[in-house]
Amino acid sequence: MATPQDISKPATTPEVAVRRKPVRASSAPPVPEIMKQGGLVPWLYLLPALVVMTFFIVYPMVNTIGLSFLNKNGTASAATTCREGQPCWGVFENYRYALTAEFNTSSPGAFWNSFWSSSYGNTIKWIIVMVFGTVSVGLGFAVLADRVQYEALAKAIIFMPMAISFVGAGVIWKFVYDYGTSQNQIGLLNAMITSLGGRPVAWLSTTPINTYMIVLVGIWIWSGFCMTILAAALKSVPDEILEAARVDGATEWTVFWRIMVPIILPTITVVVTTMVINVLKLFDLVYVMTGGNFQTDVIANRMYTEMYKNFNVGRGTAVAVVLVLAIIPFIYYNVRRFLEQEAMR
Amino acid sequence: MNKERINKLLNKLPTHLIIILTIIIWVVPTLGLLVTSLRPPEAVGSTGWWTVFAARSVGGPYATYCAECHGADGKAIPQADLSNPNLIAKYPRSLQLLALLRKDINGQPHMGDNPLPSPQEAADITNDLRGLSGTGASAGKFTFNNYIDALVGYRGRSTYTADCAAGTQPPDIKCNLSDILNPRGMGRAFINSLLVTLPATLLPILFAAFAGYAFAWLDFKGRFLLFALLVGLQVVPLQMTLVPISRFYAQVGLNGTFLGVWLFHTGFGMPYAIYLMRNFLGTLPRDLFESAYLDGASHWTAFRQLVIPLAMPAIASLGIFQFLWVWNDLLVSLVFLGGTTPVMTYQISNMVTSLGSGWQVLTAAAFLSMLLPMIVFFSLQRYFVRGMLAGAVKG
Numbered sequence: 001m002a003t004p005q006d007i008s009k010p011a012t013t014p015e016v017a018v019r020r021k022p023v024r025a026s027s028a029p030p031v032p033e034i035m036k037q038g039g040l041v042p043w044l045y046l047l048p049a050l051v052v053m054t055f056f057i058v059y060p061m062v063n064t065i066g067l068s069f070l071n072k073n074g075t076a077s078a079a080t081t082c083r084e085g086q087p088c089w090g091v092f093e094n095y096r097y098a099l100t101a102e103f104n105t106s107s108p109g110a111f112w113n114s115f116w117s118s119s120y121g122n123t124i125k126w127i128i129v130m131v132f133g134t135v136s137v138g139l140g141f142a143v144l145a146d147r148v149q150y151e152a153l154a155k156a157i158i159f160m161p162m163a164i165s166f167v168g169a170g171v172i173w174k175f176v177y178d179y180g181t182s183q184n185q186i187g188l189l190n191a192m193i194t195s196l197g198g199r200p201v202a203w204l205s206t207t208p209i210n211t212y213m214i215v216l217v218g219i220w221i222w223s224g225f226c227m228t229i230l231a232a233a234l235k236s237v238p239d240e241i242l243e244a245a246r247v248d249g250a251t252e253w254t255v256f257w258r259i260m261v262p263i264i265l266p267t268i269t270v271v272v273t274t275m276v277i278n279v280l281k282l283f284d285l286v287y288v289m290t291g292g293n294f295q296t297d298v299i300a301n302r303m304y305t306e307m308y309k310n311f312n313v314g315r316g317t318a319v320a321v322v323l324v325l326a327i328i329p330f331i332y333y334n335v336r337r338f339l340e341q342e343a344m345r
Numbered sequence: 346m347n348k349e350r351i352n353k354l355l356n357k358l359p360t361h362l363i364i365i366l367t368i369i370i371w372v373v374p375t376l377g378l379l380v381t382s383l384r385p386p387e388a389v390g391s392t393g394w395w396t397v398f399a400a401r402s403v404g405g406p407y408a409t410y411c412a413e414c415h416g417a418d419g420k421a422i423p424q425a426d427l428s429n430p431n432l433i434a435k436y437p438r439s440l441q442l443l444a445l446l447r448k449d450i451n452g453q454p455h456m457g458d459n460p461l462p463s464p465q466e467a468a469d470i471t472n473d474l475r476g477l478s479g480t481g482a483s484a485g486k487f488t489f490n491n492y493i494d495a496l497v498g499y500r501g502r503s504t505y506t507a508d509c510a511a512g513t514q515p516p517d518i519k520c521n522l523s524d525i526l527n528p529r530g531m532g533r534a535f536i537n538s539l540l541v542t543l544p545a546t547l548l549p550i551l552f553a554a555f556a557g558y559a560f561a562w563l564d565f566k567g568r569f570l571l572f573a574l575l576v577g578l579q580v581v582p583l584q585m586t587l588v589p590i591s592r593f594y595a596q597v598g599l600n601g602t603f604l605g606v607w608l609f610h611t612g613f614g615m616p617y618a619i620y621l622m623r624n625f626l627g628t629l630p631r632d633l634f635e636s637a638y639l640d641g642a643s644h645w646t647a648f649r650q651l652v653i654p655l656a657m658p659a660i661a662s663l664g665i666f667q668f669l670w671v672w673n674d675l676l677v678s679l680v681f682l683g684g685t686t687p688v689m690t691y692q693i694s695n696m697v698t699s700l701g702s703g704w705q706v707l708t709a710a711a712f713l714s715m716l717l718p719m720i721v722f723f724s725l726q727r728y729f730v731r732g733m734l735a736g737a738v739k740g
Binding site: 039041042043045046048049050052053055056057058059060061063064067074137140141144145147148154156157158159160161162163164165166167168170171172173174175176178184185186187188191220225228229232277280281283284287288291300303304307308313316317319320321323324327330331332334335338339342 | 357360361363364367368370371372373374375377378381389390391392393394395439468551552553555556558559560563564565568569573575576577578579580581582583584585586587588589590592608609611612613615616619644648669672673674675676679680690693694697698704707708711714715718719721722723726729730733734
């Protein structure tokens with residue numbers, strides 16, 4: 001979470017920034033004596049929120065963990081689903097399935113290949129390519145757009161995909177990637193390739209490029225998000241420092257890498273972690289564009305497949321728990337960052 | 346002076362080029378969607394959408410291969426009148442056309458001593474033929490029929506208007522205003538999306554305003570700890586909570602109901618909403634509350650008359666965020682509503698995966714679903730950005 005305090009100084013209104021008062025460290029703002037009216041009142045205000053959160057987030061999380069140790073219908077222990085002569089992890093049987101079922105362990109080479117075409121390998125590809133892509137496009141565009149008169153319009157256009165659904169974006173790009181079997185290519189990408197004399201490609205069913213083609217759609221959607229947050233941070237870099245460096249003969253390249261990037265590094269970290277979390281949870285794009293077929297599956301889509309296509313409660317929840325385990329470091333990071341910010345307030 | 350300006354412009358040229366190129370990459374796919382949704386079905390399947398911007402070449406392969414015998418208007422041979430739509434309809438693609446051209450006519454090769462057109466040229470000729478017969482892209486470059494078909498959920502081989510005029514409509518189409526409520530159509534889905542989104546946006550805002558006020562201005566035990574917990578909950582993935590909730594809903598009969606979806610979105614939107622509200626309310630001036638309490642105002646009065654009016658910017662940010670989130674959501678509506686009360690994202694994903702309808706209806710449907718978010722986004726972009734900067738993690 002990027003809070004207004006650290007990265008969006010231009011975005012918060014000036015009077016808000018001025019009126020913020022220094023507060024006791026590592027605690028919420030103190031409440032004046034006069035405002036303390038009764039011990040029950042705060043809980044009345046909290047009640048609706050606490051009830052829905054407990055019921056829709058906390059309770060299901062606990063329940064999901066429990067279900068992941070049970071069988072297909074949640075009626076008996078997962079250990080009962082073990083088969084004679086097959087590897088078995090007892091009550092962790094669903095986790096054995098979630099973690100190893102996609103891998104071919106007959107030889108190291110086969111394992112390596114099956115890993116990179118599994119939902120885990122694909123999720124790693126997603127994280128690396130998508131985070132690198134969105135942050136570099138976002139940062140590059142934020143820096144460049146800052147120098148032209150039509151900055152606002154340019155930024156609005158890059159940001160626009162954030163307003164549309166993954167499903168809509170999936171349709172838009174599926175059409176761009178369309179692969180025609182007849183002479184006429186109505187998909188833009190293949191039409192460009194054939195007009196240059198190349199052969200058309202079935203972008204979404206040719207492994208391994210298909211995963212990267214879907215990642216490109218993700219970059220198209222999320223670059224605007226990264227750009228907006230990074231642009232706000234860039235605006236807070238003092239002009240005097242940049243001017244001083246330029247007067248001293250620093251090139252724009254040096255100014256960017258040696259001054260801008262180090263100053264906004266905390267914000268870049270926030271953007272990167274946010275993007276990693278987003279990628280881990282990403283489901284819609286893969287579901288719409290390939291349905292996880294042709295070796296494009298990711299963890300979030302696999303959970304849906306196990307749960308709502310194969311109707312296996314135990315395995316579906318086990319995949320979900322694996323997903324949460326991958327996210328826990330970021331939950332920790334988020335809370336720690338929050339505590340640091342509160343201490344600074 | 347002038348030279349200096351030119352120099353300055355040249356220095357900036359690479360910047361402009363990169364920016365404009367990026368903008369083109371961002372805009373063109375969406376433009377393709379919009380153009381395709383407005384083109385007649387025959388044209389969508391046979392030529393790329395970008396050809397609508399190109400001037401139609403009347404000459405081309407048709408002039409080279411066919412005009413000599415059939416004439417420039419295609420009417421030179423009465424037995425094979427190329428301006429007759431029924432005849433042309435038999436040769437929609439290059440494949441059928443080439444098959445015809447390879448056959449003998451009256452014992453002679455169709456093309457005489459001339460070579461056969463290449464497959465690409467044959468494809469161009471089929472387009473020209475459609476133009477001649479008045480059924481192709483040139484008959485009408487643009488049409489709203491795809492939108493009508495998408496709205497009423499028409500899945501036939503022609504168009505809704507044509508079928509209804511001829512009385513050959515599919516059984517689920519009644520050819521009156523009630524078709525807009527056809528469960529397969531985007532019209533019904535639009536209404537469902539609205540019915541899901543509005544309460545699922547208002548409810549979290551209300552609850553978050555209450556809780557945000559408590560976290561910002563009321564004193565209670567465990568306030569800080571509870572809030573830190575909330576920060577952690579923001580990142581919990583949706584997938585982690587779906588299964589128990591859908592099992593519970595199945596037991597109490599909430600599966601497929603709006604109420605179930607409203608409550609789920611409210612619960613899940615809560616951590617981020619409270620976080621945003623509390624951070625905003627915490628920046629309000631303290632003297633304001635102090636003097637209100639000194640004047641004898643209760644918490645309830647302060648909440649209604651101070652917090653709600655002053656929190657409007659935060660409420661706007663939150664509202665847009667939650668609105669777009671719920672409107673664009675697929676997973677929750679897929680699991681809890683499914684096909685019984687389809688929303689727009691569900692309807693489109695269904696059209697994509699079942700491949701039942703052509704690109705023209707799919708693109709029209711997709712554009713319909715983007716219309717409202719686009720309007721909201723472009724008119725209230727400022728608040729959207731502010732909300733995003735205040736708490737980036739959601740969902």
